[in-house]
Amino acid sequence: MDETVGDIGEFELINRIDQALLKEGAATPIGTVGIGDDCAAFKPRPGYEILLTCDCMVEGRHFLPDRISPFHLGRRAMTLNISDVGAMGGRPLYALVSLGLKKETFVSNILEMYRGFVAELNPFCATIIGGNLTRSEGPVFIDITVIGEVETGKMLRRTTAKTGDTILVTGFPGQSAAGLRLLKQSPEDENLDNHPLVQAYNRPSHRALEGARIAQSGLATAMIDTSDGLLGDLGHICMESGVGALLVQEELPVSATLQQTAFIMGCDPLDFVLSDSDDYELLITCAPKHAETVCTLISRSGSTSVKQIGTITSNPNTIELLQPDGTRRPLDPLGWDHFAK
């Protein structure tokens, strides 16, 4: 019989989660205070700065419960936080997990979600050391805070791109948006789990290892993850660095699958590549003379590709697309606005 949160109550749920973490999670470093006190606590390493990020996923808005397994939901929620730490050049150390759960939520689903969390944390020996469980009458929400570290002086920000820099991007931004569109357009009983674009949406990968490597090299000038979409996040870099950008349309990475699917859907693949998309790729700027080395650093990881897609310009907040016919098209860098839509 499938027990619910209401059946076993908060304290027993915490016990079960603790057991699952003990069994499947990485060991917490000695000296760390974990779940079960007023606060979690840890000793920071000398010579490192602390990174903090939090991201919240709400049922129906950031995930479709019928279209993603609890395990992958857990992985996805943790991935997007790890991605933020990686985009600053850091590595994740700890997570706090705050859940809003319905009384009728299945306990087995929650434990599966925690398995997803630790599946993403374990490669970094990072652990869940705190959090909060609360009952919500509304949609389930998953609010995660990830704490990371970055060597002092190595942090990569979005404020420091320079005119003339080369712009690079990893992977294929836009695939996730196309996967979401596919899910929304298809009948509920159609199993699209194995479609590469749906996988890009449901099972995104962060590039935190690549991010840390780039930060260590000291070769990049700015970095950000593409969580607001390629154009939205390039907009953040331009705004914060007081610069502009010229993207070369023919250099934008479009996967064969995206090309095909966009064709079938009757839309331009560029609409996906440039617009809002829940991909967690890295957007990097660096001096042109370092671009090849940065590309090599990323390629060597073996898990993603990288492309040089344009140049930082001196026109503040102006992003243009150099089209194949040589003309320039202005682009609106406004990314996904969670309330206006």
Place this chain on the structure above:
Amino acid sequence: MDETVGDIGEFELINRIDQALLKEGAATPIGTVGIGDDCAAFKPRPGYEILLTCDCMVEGRHFLPDRISPFHLGRRAMTLNISDVGAMGGRPLYALVSLGLKKETFVSNILEMYRGFVAELNPFCATIIGGNLTRSEGPVFIDITVIGEVETGKMLRRTTAKTGDTILVTGFPGQSAAGLRLLKQSPEDENLDNHPLVQAYNRPSHRALEGARIAQSGLATAMIDTSDGLLGDLGHICMESGVGALLVQEELPVSATLQQTAFIMGCDPLDFVLSDSDDYELLITCAPKHAETVCTLISRSGSTSVKQIGTITSNPNTIELLQPDGTRRPLDPLGWDHFAK
């Protein structure tokens, strides 16, 4: 005209919040990266450990929107997190604020809530350096992570109470529960804002300054805040320290207001003092020889009272109440269970 979140959108809302924080919040220390990058970042102080806590409040469940002003809602949400840091002996440094908002939430109310957050953070020169805004179709939620620091070796935990220790408690636990009961029992249009018990519920105080002072003294063996109720949190100390407790009924702090109100309601004030209550007082254990000094440390702060209410015993997980007639009544230390009820 009152603008809503849907009217101005996420980016403009972030701008307005940033402006309010700049105007009314404490200055962020140099070298700290605040809102507006993938992560917030700060340099930890050598010789200090980092404390992390998060707590979530859901509309209708943890606050009654019609019965608390947005400013006091903000204060309350921040207070309970600061309380957790104080209960470990630390002081708050930074906060991450994650909000789930409805499209129709008034912008002015959100800004008032942020004023409440900073009203609690400013005395510590602590600042909001990150967070997340998301739209929710369900109840509004406020999920706050507070990051604090405590000098290495000074942290006070709930695992270290010793047999024979004196148990102390600050203030008047149970007042908040009585205030909530009053609010729930009274007609919606009755203004109870100035009732001292309703104020205890809507405008609780943390004891973080007292907590830090006690930790600095090195005289306490264990400490916890009473966020799960006096009995619930004493239960946590007993469970985690492998001890029991004997409470002396006549020593339990009952305010005159609580006494009167319980009489009018026809209930025993002890039901409030011992049961679930959203007070943020401190429960402290220490060797009997240090009890007076600890009391003096707390009284000197001038903001709360303190009482010696019992003794730690060697019977694991057994809490008893010594009644005025000399008999002992066993108490069930199970605190507030957020799902079972």
